Amino acid sequence: MNTIIFRTIAPLIVAIMLVFSAYVCLRGHNEPGGGFIGGLIAASAIAVLGMASGAQAARRALRLDPMAIAGFGVVIAGMSGLLSLFTGSPFMTSIWLHLELGETTVPISTPMVFDIGVYLVVFGTIATIALALESDGGDGL
Amino acid sequence: MNPLMTVIVLALVWGAISGNFSGLNLLLGAGIGAIAVVLLSRISGSGRSLRRLRSAISLGLLFIYELLVSAVKVTLVVLSPNLRATLRPAIVAFPLTIKSDAEITLLANLITLTPGTLSVDVSADRSLLYVHTLTLDTREALIADIASGFEAKVREVYA
Amino acid sequence: MAIAPFAAAALAPLVQRIARPFAGWVLALVPASLFMLLLRLVEPVMAGGAISARIGWVPAFDLDLSFMVDGLSLTFALTISGIGMLIVLYSGAYLKGHPHLGRFFMFLLAFMGAMLGLVLSDNLLALFMFWELTSVTSFLLIGFDHTRQAARRGAIQALVITNIGGMGLLIGAIAVYQLTGTWDMSALGGEVRSSGLYGLVLAVFLLAAFTKSAQLPFHFWLPNAMEAPTPVSAFLHSATMVQGGVYLLARTTPWLGNTQAWTLILVCLGGATLLWGAIGAIRQTDLKQMLAQTTIASLGLSVLLLGLGTPAAISAMLLYFVAHALYKAGLFMVTGAVDHEAGTRDITVLGGLADSMPVTFIAAALACLAMIGLPLTLGYFAKEEMYLGLLSLQWPDIATLAVLLVGNAMLAGVAMLILIRPFLGPVLSTPKTAHEAPIAMLVGPIVLGAAGIVASVMPDWLGLALLEPGTLAVLGEAISGHLSLAVDPTNPLLWLSVATWALGYLVYRQAAALRTLSRRFEVALGWTADTAFDGAMFGLIRFSGAVTRLLHHGLLEIYLVTVFVMLALALVGPLLMLDGYAALLPTAELGNWSAKLTWPDLQVHEWGVIALALLGLGAVLFSANRLVAIVALGIQGTAVALIFLLFGAPDLAFTQLMVEILSVVILALVMTRLQLDERDSRQFEDLARDGTLALVCGAGVSLFLMVILSGSFDSRLSDLFAATSVPIAHGHNIVNVILVDYRGLDTLGEISVVMGAGIAIMALLRSRARRTVPPAPTPIRAPRRGKVAP
Amino acid sequence: MTPADALQWTTLVALIVLGLALLISVVRIVVGPTLSDRVLALDLMTVIAMGFVGAIALRTGQMIYVDIAIALALLGFLATIALARYVMTRAAGRDGGAP
Amino acid sequence: MDYVLAALVGFFVALGIYLLLSRSVIRMLLGLVVLGNGVNLLIFTAGRLTRAAAPIVPAGLDQPTGPIANPLPQALILTAIVIGFAMFSFLLVLAFRAYQSLDADNTDNMRVAEPVDEPHPPLSY
Amino acid sequence: MVEQALPIAMIDAVTAAADWVVVLPLVLCLIGAAATLMLRRAGALTFVFSLLILAGVIACEVSLLLRVVDAGPLSMTMGKWLPPFGISFAADVFGAGFALAAAVVTLVVVIYAKGERGAEDGRDGFHAMVLLLLAGVTGSFLTGDLFNLYVWFEVMLIASFGLIVLGGSPSQLDGAVKYGFLNFLATTLFLMALGLLYGLLGTLNMADILRVAPAANPAAMAGVAALLLLAFGMKAAAFPVNAWLPAAYHTPPAAISALFAGLLTKVGVYALLRALVVLLPASRDLLEPVLISVAVLTLLVAPLGAIAETNLRRAIGFLVIGGIGSVLAGIAIPSLAGVSGAGLYVFHAILTMTALYLVAGLIERQTGQFDTRRMGGLYAAGAPVSIAFLVLILATAGVPPFLGFWPKLLLLQAGLAENGWIGGLVTVALVVNAVLTLIAGSRLWAHIFWRSAPAELAPGQLGTGHLLRIAATGALVVLVVAAGLWPNGMFEAVRLGAPDLLDPARYVAAIGLAGGTP
Amino acid sequence: MMEAIAIYTGCGLLLVGSLFSLVAAIGVVRLPDLLTRMHAASKAGPVGAGFVLIAVALLSGDAGVALRAIVGVVFLLLTTPVGAHLLARASYRTSDQLGGNMVLDELKSKTGQSPGA
Numbered sequence A: 001m002n003t004i005i006f007r008t009i010a011p012l013i014v015a016i017m018l019v020f021s022a023y024v025c026l027r028g029h030n031e032p033g034g035g036f037i038g039g040l041i042a043a044s045a046i047a048v049l050g051m052a053s054g055a056q057a058a059r060r061a062l063r064l065d066p067m068a069i070a071g072f073g074v075v076i077a078g079m080s081g082l083l084s085l086f087t088g089s090p091f092m093t094s095i096w097l098h099l100e101l102g103e104t105t106v107p108i109s110t111p112m113v114f115d116i117g118v119y120l121v122v123f124g125t126i127a128t129i130a131l132a133l134e135s136d137g138g139d140g141l
Numbered sequence B: 001m002n003p004l005m006t007v008i009v010l011a012l013v014w015g016a017i018s019g020n021f022s023g024l025n026l027l028l029g030a031g032i033g034a035i036a037v038v039l040l041s042r043i044s045g046s047g048r049s050l051r052r053l054r055s056a057i058s059l060g061l062l063f064i065y066e067l068l069v070s071a072v073k074v075t076l077v078v079l080s081p082n083l084r085a086t087l088r089p090a091i092v093a094f095p096l097t098i099k100s101d102a103e104i105t106l107l108a109n110l111i112t113l114t115p116g117t118l119s120v121d122v123s124a125d126r127s128l129l130y131v132h133t134l135t136l137d138t139r140e141a142l143i144a145d146i147a148s149g150f151e152a153k154v155r156e157v158y159a
Numbered sequence C: 001m002a003i004a005p006f007a008a009a010a011l012a013p014l015v016q017r018i019a020r021p022f023a024g025w026v027l028a029l030v031p032a033s034l035f036m037l038l039l040r041l042v043e044p045v046m047a048g049g050a051i052s053a054r055i056g057w058v059p060a061f062d063l064d065l066s067f068m069v070d071g072l073s074l075t076f077a078l079t080i081s082g083i084g085m086l087i088v089l090y091s092g093a094y095l096k097g098h099p100h101l102g103r104f105f106m107f108l109l110a111f112m113g114a115m116l117g118l119v120l121s122d123n124l125l126a127l128f129m130f131w132e133l134t135s136v137t138s139f140l141l142i143g144f145d146h147t148r149q150a151a152r153r154g155a156i157q158a159l160v161i162t163n164i165g166g167m168g169l170l171i172g173a174i175a176v177y178q179l180t181g182t183w184d185m186s187a188l189g190g191e192v193r194s195s196g197l198y199g200l201v202l203a204v205f206l207l208a209a210f211t212k213s214a215q216l217p218f219h220f221w222l223p224n225a226m227e228a229p230t231p232v233s234a235f236l237h238s239a240t241m242v243q244g245g246v247y248l249l250a251r252t253t254p255w256l257g258n259t260q261a262w263t264l265i266l267v268c269l270g271g272a273t274l275l276w277g278a279i280g281a282i283r284q285t286d287l288k289q290m291l292a293q294t295t296i297a298s299l300g301l302s303v304l305l306l307g308l309g310t311p312a313a314i315s316a317m318l319l320y321f322v323a324h325a326l327y328k329a330g331l332f333m334v335t336g337a338v339d340h341e342a343g344t345r346d347i348t349v350l351g352g353l354a355d356s357m358p359v360t361f362i363a364a365a366l367a368c369l370a371m372i373g374l375p376l377t378l379g380y381f382a383k384e385e386m387y388l389g390l391l392s393l394q395w396p397d398i399a400t401l402a403v404l405l406v407g408n409a410m411l412a413g414v415a416m417l418i419l420i421r422p423f424l425g426p427v428l429s430t431p432k433t434a435h436e437a438p439i440a441m442l443v444g445p446i447v448l449g450a451a452g453i454v455a456s457v458m459p460d461w462l463g464l465a466l467l468e469p470g471t472l473a474v475l476g477e478a479i480s481g482h483l484s485l486a487v488d489p490t491n492p493l494l495w496l497s498v499a500t501w502a503l504g505y506l507v508y509r510q511a512a513a514l515r516t517l518s519r520r521f522e523v524a525l526g527w528t529a530d531t532a533f534d535g536a537m538f539g540l541i542r543f544s545g546a547v548t549r550l551l552h553h554g555l556l557e558i559y560l561v562t563v564f565v566m567l568a569l570a571l572v573g574p575l576l577m578l579d580g581y582a583a584l585l586p587t588a589e590l591g592n593w594s595a596k597l598t599w600p601d602l603q604v605h606e607w608g609v610i611a612l613a614l615l616g617l618g619a620v621l622f623s624a625n626r627l628v629a630i631v632a633l634g635i636q637g638t639a640v641a642l643i644f645l646l647f648g649a650p651d652l653a654f655t656q657l658m659v660e661i662l663s664v665v666i667l668a669l670v671m672t673r674l675q676l677d678e679r680d681s682r683q684f685e686d687l688a689r690d691g692t693l694a695l696v697c698g699a700g701v702s703l704f705l706m707v708i709l710s711g712s713f714d715s716r717l718s719d720l721f722a723a724t725s726v727p728i729a730h731g732h733n734i735v736n737v738i739l740v741d742y743r744g745l746d747t748l749g750e751i752s753v754v755m756g757a758g759i760a761i762m763a764l765l766r767s768r769a770r771r772t773v774p775p776a777p778t779p780i781r782a783p784r785r786g787k788v789a790p
Numbered sequence D: 001m002t003p004a005d006a007l008q009w010t011t012l013v014a015l016i017v018l019g020l021a022l023l024i025s026v027v028r029i030v031v032g033p034t035l036s037d038r039v040l041a042l043d044l045m046t047v048i049a050m051g052f053v054g055a056i057a058l059r060t061g062q063m064i065y066v067d068i069a070i071a072l073a074l075l076g077f078l079a080t081i082a083l084a085r086y087v088m089t090r091a092a093g094r095d096g097g098a099p
Numbered sequence E: 001m002d003y004v005l006a007a008l009v010g011f012f013v014a015l016g017i018y019l020l021l022s023r024s025v026i027r028m029l030l031g032l033v034v035l036g037n038g039v040n041l042l043i044f045t046a047g048r049l050t051r052a053a054a055p056i057v058p059a060g061l062d063q064p065t066g067p068i069a070n071p072l073p074q075a076l077i078l079t080a081i082v083i084g085f086a087m088f089s090f091l092l093v094l095a096f097r098a099y100q101s102l103d104a105d106n107t108d109n110m111r112v113a114e115p116v117d118e119p120h121p122p123l124s125y
Numbered sequence F: 001m002v003e004q005a006l007p008i009a010m011i012d013a014v015t016a017a018a019d020w021v022v023v024l025p026l027v028l029c030l031i032g033a034a035a036t037l038m039l040r041r042a043g044a045l046t047f048v049f050s051l052l053i054l055a056g057v058i059a060c061e062v063s064l065l066l067r068v069v070d071a072g073p074l075s076m077t078m079g080k081w082l083p084p085f086g087i088s089f090a091a092d093v094f095g096a097g098f099a100l101a102a103a104v105v106t107l108v109v110v111i112y113a114k115g116e117r118g119a120e121d122g123r124d125g126f127h128a129m130v131l132l133l134l135a136g137v138t139g140s141f142l143t144g145d146l147f148n149l150y151v152w153f154e155v156m157l158i159a160s161f162g163l164i165v166l167g168g169s170p171s172q173l174d175g176a177v178k179y180g181f182l183n184f185l186a187t188t189l190f191l192m193a194l195g196l197l198y199g200l201l202g203t204l205n206m207a208d209i210l211r212v213a214p215a216a217n218p219a220a221m222a223g224v225a226a227l228l229l230l231a232f233g234m235k236a237a238a239f240p241v242n243a244w245l246p247a248a249y250h251t252p253p254a255a256i257s258a259l260f261a262g263l264l265t266k267v268g269v270y271a272l273l274r275a276l277v278v279l280l281p282a283s284r285d286l287l288e289p290v291l292i293s294v295a296v297l298t299l300l301v302a303p304l305g306a307i308a309e310t311n312l313r314r315a316i317g318f319l320v321i322g323g324i325g326s327v328l329a330g331i332a333i334p335s336l337a338g339v340s341g342a343g344l345y346v347f348h349a350i351l352t353m354t355a356l357y358l359v360a361g362l363i364e365r366q367t368g369q370f371d372t373r374r375m376g377g378l379y380a381a382g383a384p385v386s387i388a389f390l391v392l393i394l395a396t397a398g399v400p401p402f403l404g405f406w407p408k409l410l411l412l413q414a415g416l417a418e419n420g421w422i423g424g425l426v427t428v429a430l431v432v433n434a435v436l437t438l439i440a441g442s443r444l445w446a447h448i449f450w451r452s453a454p455a456e457l458a459p460g461q462l463g464t465g466h467l468l469r470i471a472a473t474g475a476l477v478v479l480v481v482a483a484g485l486w487p488n489g490m491f492e493a494v495r496l497g498a499p500d501l502l503d504p505a506r507y508v509a510a511i512g513l514a515g516g517t518p
Numbered sequence G: 001m002m003e004a005i006a007i008y009t010g011c012g013l014l015l016v017g018s019l020f021s022l023v024a025a026i027g028v029v030r031l032p033d034l035l036t037r038m039h040a041a042s043k044a045g046p047v048g049a050g051f052v053l054i055a056v057a058l059l060s061g062d063a064g065v066a067l068r069a070i071v072g073v074v075f076l077l078l079t080t081p082v083g084a085h086l087l088a089r090a091s092y093r094t095s096d097q098l099g100g101n102m103v104l105d106e107l108k109s110k111t112g113q114s115p116g117a
C-alpha cells in the first residue's frame, strides 16, 4: 500500500478524522455520537495511518502504548463514577459543574468524563488490534 | 504544510463541523488539532505549503466544474444503449512535470474525479502517472488536456 | 474421646520420626488409655444406665454430636480399643523399617477413632460420617502396599462396595430424620416400623450393613481386602470394621428390627453367608485367605443371630462377637508372625513350626480352641447360646439349627486345619528359616488368647457385664446371666456341641477332598461375585469410554447442532405446548383473519431496505468463497443500519455502520494472512440437516417475537427517560444519556469488554511473536501436523 | 403542492431511487466476478448509503443525521483500502511470495 | 410493520445458524455476526417499532415535542453491538492464530484438545 | 421551571458510604484490571498491585457479607435513579458469599500463578485479565438487573478468552475455538431471551420483573424461561450442552484452569437458580420435567467422562460438570432444602474445584505428564500433594466430613422429601453420581499416586516457585477441610439466605422499587 | 418566497443526486470491466451523494448543519479518489485480464519492470 498518493494524503485524512472523532465524542450527549463512535473513528484514523505508513510508524506516532491508553480510559470512567462517593450518592451519580468562561457556560460533568473514558478505551483497544494485525503477529505488544 | 498552518486549518474544520465559530470553540478546536498534529509529527510530512489562495480557489472552481461534467459524461456513457461502441478504454502514461508528493497526489485525485479519467498508478521514479480513460480519443490529446488543465493549476497553487 | 485418636493420627508421622524404634509402643498408649477410660464406664453401664454426652456441632442444621455408651456400644468400644492397642504394638514390629510406617500409624489410629466414633455415636448422621471414615481409612490401609495392583484393586473394591452401602445408610438416616424429626437413635420408637417408608428404610439400612459386613452377595471384597498388611486384616477385617454392619443391625434392632421381613432376610442371607464363607475357607490353602473366608462366615453367623432376634440369639451374638474378635485377631497376628518368619502362609508347604515358634504355637492353639468352641473358651458359650433358642422342634428352627451346626462344624474343621497343618507334623522347609517372632508381635495373640480364657472362667461376670447391658441395649430387656462352666451331660446343647466337633473333625480329615470338590464347583460355576465385580468395573469403564467418546468427540459442528436442537425446542416447545400461538390466530370475539392479515404498513423505500437485507443475507449464503461472503456481509450490515435509521435510531445506525466498516477492515487484515478460498462444501445430508435446523430456529424466533408483539407494551422506563433526560440528566440525546447515566454501569462493563478484547488479542498475538510457551509439560500426543483432508 | 408536500414527495422518490441504486449495486457484489469488482460495488454502496442518510435526514427533519453521513464519508474508504490491500497481498502470495 | 421485521429477524437467525454449522471458522464467524445482527433487530422490534422521531430532545426544549422512538432498546443494542464487535474481533484473531498453529480452518480438523486417537481408559486398578 | 411536573425519578435518601461495599468490589476489580494493564511493563509491581486490589476486594466483601447476614439484603441503585430506572446492585447472603469465595480463590490462584509462571511478569496482561474475570464474576453475583448480568457475563467471557489462550499452544487454540464459539453463542442466546423478555415486560430490573411477570402471557414467559435455561445451562455446562468444558478446561496453564473451574460454571448455574427459582417460578414449574431430566442426565453422564478420561485435567473437568448436576437437582426441586443444597454446593464447588485443579497442576509439574496412564509413584514421592488430592476427591464425591458432603446431604433431603417419581429419580441420580465420582476419583488416585512410576518418569521435580504453589494450594485445601469440619457458619448463612430465594420479598424490599413493592 | 425557492431547489438537488447515484449503480453493473466500472463508481457516486448533502445544507435552515454538510462533501471528495486509486492499482497489478478490452495500455509493459513503487 506504499503509494505516494496514499502516503501523502493519509496524514491529512488522519488529522481530520481525529478532529472529527473528538467532535463526535463531545457532542454525543446531545446529538448522535458519543464516546464509542468517537473512539472508533479515532482508531480508524490510526488504522489508516498504519496502512499508509506502516504499523511501526503509527506506533511511534502514538508514543503511548495504546493498551495503556485503553486502561487509562477504564480508570477514568470508573473514577468518574467514584466521585459521587463524596456527595452521599450511589455509584455513578452524575455531578455537573457549569464553568463560566467569559460569556459562555461550559458544562463539565462526570458523564462527560465517563464518555471520554469510553472514547479512550475504544480508541486504545481498536488501535492495538489494528496495528497488531497490520504488523504480522504482534511485535511490540 | 507547516504545523501551525495545519492546526489553524484543523481548528477551522472543527468550527465548521461543530457549527460554532466562537473564539472559545475555535480554541478548543485548535487544541484538538494540536493533539492531532503532535500525533502526526513523527510521520514524515514533507511537502510545500499552499502559496496562492487565489490559485487554489481557481483550481477548486475548475475542479467542481470538471467534476460535474465528468458525472454527466459518465452518465451518458452508462446509459448509452450501445455500450461497446461508446467505450474506448485505455491506460495512458502521463509524463509528470510536477515532482513533489503533495502535487502528484493532488493531481492524481483530481484526475480520478474528473471526466473519463482515473489514476491507476505512479511510476517508481515519479515521472509517469498512469491514467485510465473511458473514451480514448488520442493519447496526445488526453496528455495535453491534463497538462494544460489540472497540472498547470496544481503547479500554480504550489508554486 | 473419639477425637483423641484423630489427634494421635495427625501426630503419628511425627512420633514415628522422633521415636523411631519405639513408635509402636508410644502410640499404643493412646488406645491403651482409651481402653482404661472405657473400662471405668463398665460399672455404671452394668448398673443399667446409658451414659450420653452431647457436643454442639452444627446448631444451624440441628445437628449435635451425641454420644451414648450402653452395653452394646461399650462392648464394641472396649474390643476396638483393646485390640487396637495390641495391633498398634504388633504393627510397630511387623512393619519395622518400612518407609511409610508413620503414614500407616496415622491411618490406623484415624481408623480406630472413626470406629470408636461409629459405635459411640447416638446421632445417626454422625454414625454415618464415622462409617464413611472407616471406609476411607480402610481404603488407605488395604492399599498400603500400593505398588501391587492386587492391593489397589482390593482397596478400590472395598471402597466402592462399602461406599454404596454408605449411601444407603445416608438415605436411611435422612429418611428416618424426615419421619421422626430427630437424628438421635435413642429417641426413636416405633415410628419407623409403622411408617409407609419402612420397606425403603429397611432396604437401605440392610444394604449398608450387608456391604460393610460382607454378606452375600457383597462378600467378595473382604478376601481381596487381605491385600492389606496383616495387622490391618487382623484389626479391620476381622475384629472391627466389618463388624460395623453387625453393630448397625444390633443398634437399629430396637426401632427397625424384629419384623417379619427383617427376620426372613437376615436369617436367610446370614445363613447363606455362613455356609458360603465356610466352604470358601476350606477351598483356600493360604492362611490369611482361610481366615478371611471364616470371617465372612462368622459375619453371616452374627447376622443370622440378629435376624433371629430372640434373647438367646442376641446373647449369643454378643458372646460370639467378643469371642470372634479375640480369636480372629489373634489368629491373624499369628498368621502374620508365621508369614513374617517363615516367608509363606500356605498351609500345604508349612509344617512343624511348633518347635521353632513355640510361643506362636501356644497363641495359635488358644485361638483355635476358641474357634472350635471347646469348653473353657468364649467360643463354647457362644455356641451354646446359639443353639439354645432353637430347640423348639418347629421346622424353621430346625432348619436354622442345621445351618448353624453345619457352619460351626466347618469353621471348627478349618480351625483344626489352621492349628495342625502349619505347627504340627513333620518340619517342612520354608522360604525363610523359621524362628520365633519378636516380642511385640507375640504380645497381642497371647494376650488375646489369655483374655478369652480369663473371660470364660468368669461366666457370672460375663453375664453381668456383657449380656445384661448388651441385651438391654438391643432388645430393651436385660437377660439375666445363666452361663455356667458346668458340663451337664443331660443338656441337649452339649450333644449338639459334640456333634459340631465331630462333624468338624470329619471336615478336617476330608479337607483335601472337600477342597477339590469346592474348587470344581467354583470352576463349573465359572462366575464369582469377585469376577463379576471386575466385569462390572471394566464394563463401566468401557461404557464410560464409549459414552464419552460419543458425546465428546471434538467436533465443534456436532456440539453446535446439539445447541441448536435445544434452541429449536426452547423456542417452539413451550409456546406450542401452552397454546402460546393462539395470540397470533384470529379469535372468535375479536377480529378475524382480515384484521390480522392487513398488508404491512411499509413504504416502498422501507420495503427496499428490507429487500436489501434479504439480498445481503442471500449474498452471504450463496457466496462462492469466504472472501466474497465477507464483502457480502457488508450488504446486510448496511441494511440493518438503514433499518435502524428508518425507525428512529440514529445512534444505532451510526454505530452499526462504523462497526460494519471496521469489521470488514479487520477481516480483510486477517484474511490477508490466510490462504483460504474454499467453497462451502457441505454434503447434501448435512445441508438438509443444517438447513432444517436453521429454518426451524429462525421461524421459531419470528413466531415468538410475533406472539410478543401481539401483546401490549409497558413503556414506563422509556417514558421516564424521555421526561427527565434534559431536566435532570442534562442531555438531549436520550440514548446517550441512558448509556452514560441511567445505565452507565452497563457501559462501564461494555468498555471493560472492549479493553478485555484488546488484552486477549494481545495475548493471542504475543504468543506467536514470542514463541515462548510457558514452562508447562509437553502434551503426550503431538499435535497433528499438516492439514488433514476431510 | 406546498413546499412541505413537495419535500415529502421528493424525499420519498429520492429514497426509492436510492434504495433501487443500493439493490442494483448488490448485483455487482453478488456477480463479481473478481474480488475487486465486489469491493468497488461495496464502496459504491457506502456512498449511496450516505445519500440515503441525507435523504432520511431531510424526510424526518432530523438534520443531525448529517454527522452520520460525514462519518461515512471519512470511514467508507477504509474498508475499500483494507480490501485493496488484501487484493494486493493475496496476489503476492499467489505469485509465490510470502502469504 | 412489526411483523415484517419479526419475519426478517427469523431470516437473520436462520442464516446465522446455518453459517455457524458450516465447519469453516471464518464462515462461522460471519454466522455469529449475522446472528448478532438478528438478535439486535429482535431487541429493536421487541421494543416496538415506530416511525416517530429519534429519541433526541430538540435543543432548547426540556421534553420531546411528540412521540419518540423507544430509547431504551437502542441503548441496549448499542451496548450489545459494541460487545459483539469486541467478541468478533477476538474470535477472528483466534481463528487466524488457530489457522497458523493448527494448520486448519475446518473445525473437523481441529482435534488437538480432544484428539481423534484418544486413548481408551486403562482396564486396570 | 417544569420541575414540578417531573415524575419522581431519583432516590431521596442520602447514601451512606458504608453502602458502597456492594459495588466497591466490582469497581475495584475493574479499575484494578485497567491499572495493572497500564502497569504491565512494571515487572513484579503488577503482581503486588493485584494482590493489593484483591485484598481490598476481599475486605469489602467480608464487610458486605457481615452486613447482609446482619441486616438482610443490601442494595444500591446506580446514579441515584429510582429502580427500575437505574441499574440496581443487590447482595443477598448467597450473592455476597459467592462473591467472597470467588475473590478468595482468585487470590489463591494469583499467588499460585506467581509460582507457576516464574519469571514471566505481567506483560502478557495476566493480572489484568484475572481481575477482569473477577469483576465479571462479582458483577454477575451481585447485579439486580438482567441486562447488566448479560454485560458481566461478557466481561467474564472476554477475560476467560484472554486467559485460555495465554501461552498459545496448539491445544489451547483448539480448545479456545470451541470454548469461544459455544460460550459466545450462549451469551447471544441470553441476549435473545432478554430481548423477548423486554418486549413482554418492558423492564429488566429483577425486582421489577418479579412484580410484573405473573401478569404476563404464561406461554411466552415459559418460552423465555426455556431460552434462559438453555443459555445459562450452556454457561453452567449442563448436559447436553456441556461439551465446551471438557474441550477447553484442560488446555491452559493449571492456575487458569483452576480459576475457570472455580468461577465460570458457578456463575452460570447461580444465574439459572436466580432466573428460574427466584424470578420466574411459575415458568420454572412448567419446565420442571425438562429441569429434572437435565439434572439427572448431567449427574449420571458427567462422572462417566471422569472415569473414561486419561487426561487428568479433562477428567476433573467432568467432575466439575457432575457438580453442576447437583446444583441443577436443587433447582429441579426448589424446596428450602433444595435451594439450600444448591447454594451450598456452589460455595463448595468454588473452593474445591479450584483446589483440585491446582493440585492437578502440581501433579502435572511433578510428573511432567498430562496423561494419567503415564503418571505414577507420587504417593511415595510426597505426602502433601497426595493428601490434598485425596481430600479434594473425597470432598467432590461428597464423603463426610469434607465440604462436599453438606450440600449433598441437603440435596438428598430435598430429594427424599419430594414425593413421587421426581424425588426418587433425583435421589437415585445423586447417589449414583456420588458412587461414580468416587470410582473415578479412586481410580485416578490409584493410577497417579499408588501405582509405581513408569520407568521413564523421574518424579519429584516441582520446579522453581514450588513453595508458593504448594502454599497457595495448601491454604485452599485447609480451607476446604476446615469448612467441612466446622460447617456451622455455612449453614447459618444458608438458613438466612435460602428463604430469600423462595420468597424474595426481602430482596425486593431492599431494592425499593418505584411505586412500592408488589 | 425565498424559503419556498430554497425548498424547491433543494428538492431538485436531491432528485438529481439520487439519480446520479442510480446511474453509478447502473454503471457498475453495466460497464464491462473493473476499470471502466470504477469510473462510474468514483465519479457519479460521490457527485450523487454530494448533491444530496448540498440539498441537506440548503434545506436544513441551520448554518451549522449546512456547514457540516459541505464539510461532508469535502471529506467525500478527499477520500473517494484515494480508495479508487488504491483499488485500481491493486487490481491492475494483480489481475491478468484487466487489460483485455483496452485499446491502449501503456502500463502493461512497465509493471513487469517496476513491481514496487
Ligand code: NA
Binding pocket: A028, A029, A031, A032, A033, A034, A035, C651, C733, C735, C736, C739
Ligand atoms: Na451516543
Ligand code: NA
Binding pocket: A036, A118, C739, C747, C750, E078, E079, E082
Ligand atoms: Na457505548
